[in-house]
Amino acid sequence: MKKIILAESSGFCFGVKRAVDTAISIQKRYNKKIYTLGPLIHNNDVVKYLEENNIYSMNIDDIALLEQGEVIIIRSHGIAPEVLEKLKDKQLEIIDATCPFVSKIQQKVKKYYELGYEIVIVGDKDHPEVIGINGFCNNQAVISKNGENLENIKDKVCVVSQTTEKQENFQNVLSILTKMSKEILSFNTICSATEVRQKNADELSKDVDLMVIIGGKHSSNTTKLYEICKRNCYNTIHVENSGEIPDELYKYDKNMKIGVTAGASTPDWIIKEAIIKMGDEQNLQEMNDFIKLMDENDKKIYAGALVKGEIIQINEKEAFLNIGYKHDGILPVGEVTREADVKMTDLFKVGDEVEAKVIKLKNEDNYVVLSKVELERVSAFKLLREAFENKESIVVTVKEAVNGGLVANFKGIRVFIPASHVELFHVEDLDKYIGKEIQVKLIEFNEKKNTTRIVGSRRDLLKAEKEIKENSVWENLEKDQVVEGEVKRLTDFGAFIDISGVDGLLHVSEISWGRINKASDALKIGDKVKVYILEVDKENKKLSLSIKKLIGDPWESVDEKYPVGSVVLGKVVRFANFGAFVELEPGVDALVHISEISHKRIAKPSDVLAIGDEIKAKILDVKKDSKKIGLSIKEVEEEV
Numbered sequence: 001m002k003k004i005i006l007a008e009s010s011g012f013c014f015g016v017k018r019a020v021d022t023a024i025s026i027q028k029r030y031n032k033k034i035y036t037l038g039p040l041i042h043n044n045d046v047v048k049y050l051e052e053n054n055i056y057s058m059n060i061d062d063i064a065l066l067e068q069g070e071v072i073i074i075r076s077h078g079i080a081p082e083v084l085e086k087l088k089d090k091q092l093e094i095i096d097a098t099c100p101f102v103s104k105i106q107q108k109v110k111k112y113y114e115l116g117y118e119i120v121i122v123g124d125k126d127h128p129e130v131i132g133i134n135g136f137c138n139n140q141a142v143i144s145k146n147g148e149n150l151e152n153i154k155d156k157v158c159v160v161s162q163t164t165e166k167q168e169n170f171q172n173v174l175s176i177l178t179k180m181s182k183e184i185l186s187f188n189t190i191c192s193a194t195e196v197r198q199k200n201a202d203e204l205s206k207d208v209d210l211m212v213i214i215g216g217k218h219s220s221n222t223t224k225l226y227e228i229c230k231r232n233c234y235n236t237i238h239v240e241n242s243g244e245i246p247d248e249l250y251k252y253d254k255n256m257k258i259g260v261t262a263g264a265s266t267p268d269w270i271i272k273e274a275i276i277k278m279g280d281e282q283n284l285q286e287m288n289d290f291i292k293l294m295d296e297n298d299k300k301i302y303a304g305a306l307v308k309g310e311i312i313q314i315n316e317k318e319a320f321l322n323i324g325y326k327h328d329g330i331l332p333v334g335e336v337t338r339e340a341d342v343k344m345t346d347l348f349k350v351g352d353e354v355e356a357k358v359i360k361l362k363n364e365d366n367y368v369v370l371s372k373v374e375l376e377r378v379s380a381f382k383l384l385r386e387a388f389e390n391k392e393s394i395v396v397t398v399k400e401a402v403n404g405g406l407v408a409n410f411k412g413i414r415v416f417i418p419a420s421h422v423e424l425f426h427v428e429d430l431d432k433y434i435g436k437e438i439q440v441k442l443i444e445f446n447e448k449k450n451t452t453r454i455v456g457s458r459r460d461l462l463k464a465e466k467e468i469k470e471n472s473v474w475e476n477l478e479k480d481q482v483v484e485g486e487v488k489r490l491t492d493f494g495a496f497i498d499i500s501g502v503d504g505l506l507h508v509s510e511i512s513w514g515r516i517n518k519a520s521d522a523l524k525i526g527d528k529v530k531v532y533i534l535e536v537d538k539e540n541k542k543l544s545l546s547i548k549k550l551i552g553d554p555w556e557s558v559d560e561k562y563p564v565g566s567v568v569l570g571k572v573v574r575f576a577n578f579g580a581f582v583e584l585e586p587g588v589d590a591l592v593h594i595s596e597i598s599h600k601r602i603a604k605p606s607d608v609l610a611i612g613d614e615i616k617a618k619i620l621d622v623k624k625d626s627k628k629i630g631l632s633i634k635e636v637e638e639e640v
């Protein structure tokens, strides 16, 4: 059975496809005659097709005929700087479709020429790409196809190659230069598209009975393919289109193996026609599969598809992208950011690669409308869904305070935070959160067809954080430790002390050895205090504290401090029928029996004393164990 095999890599390369696509989309945008500086590609059928679409090739000498503002496209081969100057002088609208690979060579040549290197270009001296590159070194390059012109070369050379040159030619030139020059800087700039195409053609041509090379007769890369294949397969032909394939070469041998490849300037439809012409009923299925594959690219573009493209033109409001489709993409600035007053030119530049989502297959000008905002929304929704399912936190930016909570934004998607979920406590003024980034946990992700309700909680995160912190504090708290804390709350029965986030109770009886009625008599909120841990109940999270314990029991040393017979100062703190109690120091009250108050006869202590009176008295006796001290005021008073 006859077999037709298409080389893996054949036809339009990236640079040529980009130039042709650019020309077609630019023409549609301007809707008038536009020009290319030299034919975009060396293929008569494509040139004809372009002319039918109002795209014409012209020579640099004809530029004078153009009017100011007319559109001219620089093809993938690129041009010399002096030619670009001419176009600018003429004030034409210049669209640069120079292949990025060629631009890189131009920049290398410029750099090393300025650094004093002699430039050697391996390639055809008359090829437009080589002529353009030579312009970047003041047209001083030595051009050698296969080792010629290298006689008077300098000691310091920089070697580059025409992108479509044969590998062996580049190697030949390099080996000659190695013997001649002291310093060689070599850049193998043969484009991999060319290299891969040549390699595939080389392999395929070894295995077939007929090898058909399709491409323009003036196309150097097609001619090279022909030369390579001819060495392996005597029966190799070079045709521009299917019409040039002689019937007798393939018609009568039913078991023939035919290889097909095509130059970088050959469009898919010419290759398709050639395959269909040579195929027969038996391999129709195979052909259909191949044709289907070629149409695949078109099918990839649909509303909702994700595409990548390179920016070929840009203004303040929009960017135009080559997305490898029959129509270019348009990306309005409003589809990049929802922020006002942003210029597209501040965000992107020509040559940038951009990924976006197709939101409309065709606008009124036949552009595919793209959106980055929508692309980000898709991935943001995915992130939100995952965060909800995995119970992970996300960072949102608060945009506004509304009735009942905060409205925040996560990559363009609305997240609502109810007021009760903002803090661990009630918040009066929600406005203070506007513009702030806060971390939230998603507590609701309700996906519906038209709206999705997403609710976040900061409180839940704070609560969890607090719990973790508290647990670690509880871990480290032990009975009999002395720790520092802050008075948080005061009650009748004591004070609550915050110890690194954990609350402990300081009972009123544990504040002082002295008599205190309520905690606020000795403490106020915010006071920093040192406390002794009396008890830790880790299970029930209860902590009992004492300040008193730190001071020590004043009764322990009353013997030394208040020896019998000594005279002390004290304050009257309360009365009884039998006498007055006098505080010698906090926690140490002594009794002045009524008979010891005065030399005069009194009915009750308050006849001569008042609460708060500072008195001088003599120690009559000290009973440490029963915590009793007897005083006499009259013994230090003169008898009247």
Ligand code: SF4
Binding pocket: 013, 014, 015, 016, 076, 077, 099, 100, 101, 102, 163, 164, 191, 192, 193, 194, 264
């Ligand atoms: S062959 Fe390579 S360098 Fe030349 S235009 Fe194509 S992609 Fe660009």
